[in-house]
Amino acid sequence: MPRRTATMLASTLMLIALLCAGVLIKVPYSEMSPGPTVNTLGDHGGEPVLQVSGHKTYPTTGHLNMTTVRVTSADFNMNVVQAVYGWLAHDNIVVPHDTLYPDGKTEEQSSQENAEEFSQSQESAKVAALKELNIPVQTRVVVSTVSKAKPAEGRLHAGDVIKAVDGTAVKQPDDVAKLVTKHKAGEPVVFTVVPAKEAAAAEKAGKEPVGTERVSVTTEAADPKKGDHHAIVGIKAGPDHTFPFTIDIKLADVGGPSAGLMFALGLVDKLTPQNLTGGKFVAGTGTITEQGEVGPIGGIGMKTIGARERGAEYFLTPADNCATAAKDIPGGLTLVKVKNIDDAVKSLKDISHGKTSDLPKCTVK
Template identity: 55%
Template sequence: MSRRTATLVVSGLMFIALAIAAMFTSVPYGELTPGPTVNTLGDYRGKPVIEVEDAQTYPTSGHLNMTTVSVTSKGYDMPLLGAFVGWVKDDADVVKKSSLYPDDKTEKQVEQENAEEFTSSQEHAKVAAFEKLGIPVDKQVVIAKVSKDMPATGQLHAGDIILSVDGTPVRVEDEVGAAITRHKPGETVEFVVDPADARGTQRTVTLTTVAAEDDGRSVVGITPGVLPKFPFKVTIHLEDVGGPSAGLMFALGIIDTLSPGDLTGGKFVAGTGTIDDKGSVGPIGGVTMKTIAAKRAGAKYFLTPKGNCAEAAKDKPSGLTLVQVDTLDDAMAALGVISTGQGTLTECQK
């Protein structure tokens, strides 16, 4: 065998060895890819995505699609070769696994947090949409958090609506704490709640107060919050989705469903963005994968949070117009331009 042939053989064997090592050596990374998109004006698994009861609704057309990102599981061991492939692909993002699943949380805990954020985003979307439509929304006091190893643990739950404390109705958060601290540690306090797991019923719970570690005041281990009370029922039927990023598209879908006219003019619009009660739109993660998902679904326009615009514009899919929005009003104005073809859109810039 000549020296040249031997060198080629050795090089080939080394390449094969490296390739095999790359296939079986795992790295601490995960992958994001474009996920499903869902039209908030359409149906999902046989039910309308947005269902309204006891209120006038109006026909809609076109698309207002919320977008998602698919994420590898915490247990997925990405091979080194897979990471290399993901880094060069246009439709995948390889990121540190710790950014998807913090080391101090299980995959189930992360999924639970995402589910709670998704539910919260729906409530914010409803409030913002109702505010835009001029529909009054009342407030009710709710248990926002129950601390561990406290009198309320296992007796009261996050989401329970507090109807009264010691027989006195409560209307604002501060009234709950004031009622509890009127007691001395070791005395009992009575709560009447509308349980989160059995809405429309009432449950009476009597707890014995304990002294707070910091100042000795009486506590039971709950943090009160405020939950909107809507004049009629709006239900969002969507499963297997987490996180807060669909808030903007839910708000727009609710507005279109509850108001005459047609927001899209029959056009295919997708988008993303968190939303708060006042209609402010916030940035989200995985925007590039979401624009790809939107383009694949057939969208021509993508409503993009201002904070994501520069990132999204770097790898904009061909034929997809990225529209910058910072508020619900911005999104409504953009849809006015899209639906009529008149006016100018504020497009994302690199």
């Protein structure tokens, strides 16, 4: 066999061996890519995303799209070839597996956590939107969850309204933990609550819940094996709201808290005669608090790509994500920096009136 032919054959066999090894060798990475975007002003799955009854709504035009990121499943085993392709590709990103699924979190656990965060983001968006419009919202502190095999199990229940702890009035969810941890493990703590059933009946009737009960729960150490001896009872307190009219957000198969800002803006647009977008295509992302503060999210680069592919011209970007997003801006997309819902509403008004030179744009630090 001629030397040149033998060399080519050996090189080919080596290349095949390397490709096989690349396919067989697994690496601890996952992949993120642009996901679907949904117009919060429009329909999804045959029904409006934002549904309001009991209050006047107004016609809207344009787009206020929330954006998503696709991620590989928790049990996806990436090989070397896939990792290299992902690193070289522009429209996706390879990240350590633990970034998406920390502490060995399963697919089911991650989905459950994302669903809870998505539900909470909807509530926060409703409150933020109504506060922006100066529409009163009644808020109270409730028992969100009760841990199994903890002192509060069977004594307190999810949905109980917490009025006071040891006689001290409770105004914020954080107040509950602060008052409980004043005790030493083994000491009793007294909760003044409105039982969940009575609270639900009062809310349905449009009344403030009354008829309190005093419930004593003996505390225990949080985790004595790890040296954590602060007192707990095994509940998580959270906010519950009574809205003056009905607001439903109909969007399935989406998780996480990052759509909060766009839901809130969609509601503001629907509940006011002004046309926030002026018919423009605006997309965005960001968590939102009940006070209207906008927080950062993950996968910002994937979201800007997905938004531009759908036709977005402007992208509302959390201030803390701006520097990262500005490093690789898709052509034709303007990144607008927002810190809170006031910023976002003002920028939308500027966009609708063509005052784009006044927009606070994202830049690389």
